[in-house]
Amino acid sequence: MTIRGSTDHAPRTGIPDLQPRLVDYAGLVDELRSPKEVLNELHGVTTRSLPLSVLGAVCLPIKSGDWESVQLGKSAFLHDNVPEGWWEEYEALARGKFRPALFLAGFSMASHTWTEVRRLMQPIGIDKWSYELCLKYGMRDGLMCPVGGRWVVGFWSRKELSNVLTQPIRLLLFAAASIAALRLEQLVDLDSNRFGPRGQLTPRELAVLRLASTGAQSSEVAKALDIGGETVRSHLKKAQTKLGARNRTQAVAEALRQKLIP
Numbered sequence: 001m002t003i004r005g006s007t008d009h010a011p012r013t014g015i016p017d018l019q020p021r022l023v024d025y026a027g028l029v030d031e032l033r034s035p036k037e038v039l040n041e042l043h044g045v046t047t048r049s050l051p052l053s054v055l056g057a058v059c060l061p062i063k064s065g066d067w068e069s070v071q072l073g074k075s076a077f078l079h080d081n082v083p084e085g086w087w088e089e090y091e092a093l094a095r096g097k098f099r100p101a102l103f104l105a106g107f108s109m110a111s112h113t114w115t116e117v118r119r120l121m122q123p124i125g126i127d128k129w130s131y132e133l134c135l136k137y138g139m140r141d142g143l144m145c146p147v148g149g150r151w152v153v154g155f156w157s158r159k160e161l162s163n164v165l166t167q168p169i170r171l172l173l174f175a176a177a178s179i180a181a182l183r184l185e186q187l188v189d190l191d192s193n194r195f196g197p198r199g200q201l202t203p204r205e206l207a208v209l210r211l212a213s214t215g216a217q218s219s220e221v222a223k224a225l226d227i228g229g230e231t232v233r234s235h236l237k238k239a240q241t242k243l244g245a246r247n248r249t250q251a252v253a254e255a256l257r258q259k260l261i262p
Helices: 015-031 035-047 086-097 100-107 114-124 129-136 167-187 203-213 218-225 229-243 248-257
Strands: 053-059 076-078 141-147 151-157
Touching: 015 035, 015 167, 035 053, 035 076, 035 167, 053 167, 086 129, 114 129, 114 141, 141 167, 151 167, 203 218, 203 229, 203 248, 218 229, 229 248
Parallel strands: none
Antiparallel strands: 053 076, 053 151, 141 151
């Protein structure tokens, strides 16, 4: 196994060094002309201050779990420092093992590192394959930063990060990820419909999904909206189709991801 690129071994001092580097990055990001440049400069911000490398960035697909729309170089971009072979194996495994509900549950804990998420969610049976794969390639820990419901910018490390990434540092990393994602959004030509049928759901479909997101059963939704149970099921079915969801749970998760319901 080889590593593309190299990791900067300059002194890592945390916030005193990270904050001015982030300010510099914000000032020059508009001059960057490719996703590769955006990630390279972001890598320079983090790796000189922390034992943290840039993993990459991905534009979320229309459907959770629709890996056909996640294409390297088009909607997904890796930094050169990522262990060679990791992405290819990750993509192959994701096609068979990816579970959207668990993926979205993990993202609701995005302020936590990979190690922290694994520890916290293990009791509810979260799949371990992605963590085990990262360990296979020497990626001990990491941090994922979702931005605007559209982009995810990731970082990885050969060290456990729980005691390294203080809350102020995590806030700075999310700020850096947001800056990078904004520039990527400007540089990458993406289908404007990529993020699903935002606005196409009817008010009643949204109301049914909102109540379903609270755990209400169909009979309870029907009573709350003063409609029949069959009408509730019809609204849910139509919402599932529009959101590209396989079932009620995934439809609710997708509506939450797209911020169609609070």
